[in-house]
Amino acid sequence: MxxxxxxxxxxxxxxxxxxxxxxxxxxxxxxxxxxxxxxxxxxxxxxxxxxxxxxxxxxxxxxxxxxxxxxxxxxxxxxxxxxxxxxxxxxxxxxxxxxxxxxxxxxxxxxxxxNVKNVFHNDIPAGIASATLTLDNGKKIILSNDNSGQLASESGILISKSADGEVIYSIKNQTENAANKTHTLSTVNGQTYRLQLPDQSKVWLNAASSIKFPASFAGLKNRKVELTGEAYFEISKDKDHPFIVKTDQQEVQVLGTHFNINSYEDKQNTTTTLLEGSVKITNEHQKQQLLKPGETAIVSNTANILVSPADIKSSMAWKNGDFRFNEERIDEIMLKISRWYDIEITYHGPISKEKFSGKISRNKNISEVLNMLSYSNAVNFIVEGRRVTVMQ
Structure with missing residues (x-):
């Protein structure tokens, strides 16, 4: 049960x-x-x-x-x-x-x-809004350490940080080679960040993720970026310049739409959830699939692209500041928790086969999240430093 x-x-x-x-x-x-x-x-x-x-x-x-x-x-x-x-x-x-x-x-x-048998030698706070921006010349900007205002200027592209913590790209006096310069925004475990691309498209980057993009899209046929990990996109409409998101297993092509892509390596598949507009997915076998709003596509090592009704609330929970578990195994849940709290997970004994459903804010300390999971009596936890041991 x-x-x-x-x-x-x-x-x-x-x-x-x-x-x-x-x-x-x-x-x-x-x-x-x-x-x-x-x-x-x-x-x-x-x-x-x-x-x-x-x-x-x-x-x-x-x-x-x-x-x-x-x-x-x-x-x-x-x-x-x-x-x-x-x-x-x-x-x-x-x-x-x-x-x-x-x-x-x-x-x-x-x-x-x-009744809870959890043991907390210490508590672990939630992740923070932070990231590293790497410019084409190799310069790294640690965003959590910078105040709002101008961060850098390269090839006529002004890079700034808003008061509410968003990296913004804007054209100042753009030179022709700006499109040839590649920038990377990356997060590690326990970090998340927001980005406004040169075309004013918006990206929310989850923990342990990165996105590579040109400093400018001007002069390019396609607006192409590369993603590892997970991100939510709100793409500015431009019918003459399709927006393409490339991951290890697929490419997603759009004109203007809202969607989420989860392509963590530890998942062994890539999940794309469409909220608005339409997207075309092409996998590494060159199979293509059109998605409609409210649909999810799963791309794995097989030739086929699996499409099913989307669980929008679960897909968007991280972006909205929540954990939402829907009939998930504890090992699947602990992957999400480990990325957000930057912890090591170990298992003592067999991994529970029970499935869990629930919602809790990602702003909580880890003790509150683990206590919620242990109310079922199916699992208990020991926290020592940044290591969490899971037991039945």
Whole structure:
């Protein structure tokens, strides 16, 4: 069974479903039913609020799905509308389940102090907005150490840093050879940064990633960049000059669009998620695939390009400052965590086969992230320096 912190699925939510359906249908509830309805609604709200501390549980979606499954059972004598009776045994079951949920919430909230077996010899803070900009002449600029304003000027291209921490390229008095100069923006583990390219396209660079690009696109047929790691792109429209992102396994060609590419070497595949516009993907076997908004393409060593509906929230979580796990194994999750917190991961014993779902801010210390993962009792952690040991 997957590890999800959820209070739903017992008889009490079926009772609440029936009561709400009857009331929505205009059927009058008696005093006992009104009291039961109010009590169960309060329990639902309390449960959802408590669990949201640790899990991004979509209560609206869950309850909408339940209401769609309602089937009328009995016709009320004073109405042509069908009424769904609340049987005594369901009321008793609901009351018992409600008490179980209340106790369960208390256990979840107290678990950090009572049951979690994690050992933290020290804590590790979240990553920061930082990167290294390498110019064509080899000069390196450590961006976290520079104040806002002008950073450098090369071949008539002005490179500056905004007050909110974005590297911006702008044309001053461009010379012809600016397009021949290659610049690289790179991050290491624990770093992320934003970049505005010479054509005003925007790039968000995730940890342990790099992007190579010309100091100017002027005079070039294509606006071509090279990516390792992960980045989110918002590309300026220019139908005469397609924008191309090259990775080890593919090339993505666009005119103007928003998309995310994940091409970390430890994943062994490249994932492209399209949010807006359209893109054409060409893999190393010269197979091509057009993507529509809301689709994800996976390119691996095989000849085919696999296309499926995108999990936009999960794909965009890092850019929005969150971790979001959706039915993921602990080893997959720890890869993301290791890049952001710049840590070494070791495993003591077999790797858990359980799958995890949840959301938490990337601004939290690592202890809070690991505690959330261990609420399932499937895994525990030991933190020593910058080494994290994972145990079942």
């Amino acid at each position: 997957d590890n999800k912190l959820t209070p739903f699925g017992s008889d009490w939510d079926k009772v609440l479903e029936k009561l709400e359906a009857n009331k929505a249908a205009g059927l009058e509830l008696n005093a006992e039913e009104e009291n039961l309805l109010k009590e169960l609604q309060e329990i639902r709200t309390d449960a959802a609020q408590a669990l949201k501390v640790y899990i991004d549980f979509d209560t609206d979606k869950k309850w909408a799905k339940l209401k769609q499954q309602i089937q009328p059972e009995e016709t009320d004598k004073n109405s042509k509308k069908k009424r769904q009776p609340i049987k005594l045994w369901l009321r008793i079951s609901a009351a018992a389940a409600a008490m179980f949920i209340i106790v369960g919430i208390g256990l979840v909230l107290q678990k950090e102090n009572q």
